Amino acid sequence: MTQASAKPDADTDTDVAQEEWTPRIVAFVCNWCTYAGADLAGTSRLQYAPNVRIIKLPCTGRIDPMFILKAFEQGADAVLVSGCHPGDCHYTSGNYHARRRWGLFRRLLEFTGIDARRLFFSWVSAAEGQKFADLINQITDEVRQAGPFDATNPARKRL
């Protein structure tokens, strides 16, 4: 409230740039487990940080590395990929494929200058509403510590 009164225009569109920075996290989640887990967190009235933008996909196996690059390009401070626990995939093996893909891709991202503190992977089942809420709170804290994703990073949109 004190902040709002210090900056009376903070809620208008024209003043977005001057708003206090808060992490923007893009979460790519699977339809069957993590999305249902997030849903459970909601219906259970669990509070979690509002910094995450959830994008639902059929399966973690559907999450193309391009999605992650695009998220960082467009200004995400961190990316979360989350799906079913091993053995629980609705499509049998999508999460196994994803696990292998991310095992390699995150190394490439780290090597090219995206801090490992901005890349998150998790398994959250449809029953783990509490885990989802805790996870989002945790990673929001961690990204807050890491600070805004540097606008000069080569992964950001450059004009």
Place this chain on the structure above:
Amino acid sequence: MNLEQLKQDAKAALEDGRATLVIGFRDRASECVPAFVASADQADALTYDDTCIANTAAYLRKPEVRERRPVALVARPEVMRSLVLLKAENQLTDDDVLVLAVGGDTYHGVLTLSDVEALLNEQYAELAPEAETLAEIERLEAMTAEERAAFWAEQLAKCTRCYACRAACPMCYCERCIVERNVPQWISTAAREHGNYAWNVIRAFHLAGRCTECGACEAACPQGIPLMLLNSLVAREVRDTYGSRPGYDAEAEPVIGSWNKEDGEDFIR
């Protein structure tokens, strides 16, 4: 190296129809450039030395080369691995190519794809990227993420998106590359820096477990971007994490596209 024998073999293959085209190298103003030899009397122009870095297997996807199969290729071990990989990915059969195998100072003669696989496993099982590349990867890994970002920002700013790296690579054979897909457009093709990071990173990733570290892309880059740092980093991770050595076994499953229940997941919460 027995260059005379290589020429003789090329000549013989063209004469008796085992190949209708030989793709090798010739000298042009003391520079090694690819040569396309279609008749026996041109075979004398063939040459080979350490500077012949182009990956001859990259020409196999060209329609004008495809229609001339069987084609004979002058190939060093990395190129032979590319050929085995192309076979593994069902892009090539034993009948399509004949290999004039060279390795360092040795000429191994005319081989079939199956012979090539055996030769690689017997004599070239321990191919390593250049020590300089490995040292530079280590230097970068010792940096902070910000320093690495600054390094790549500077390197990738040079990219003009000419796609010479893609053209030089035998494994980049998609008829429609991701960079050309525009509904939706994943990678900006504007004539500016935007899109350079996505292109170079995704190119390296699409070659995960498929790159044989032949170095042709880096040699082809007119801007001198150290592409082998990306390729060799991914190749190292593929080898160390998933124990895969691409290009040694035409029956092997691809690293991306297969999985194992025991795959590590220490990075997953």
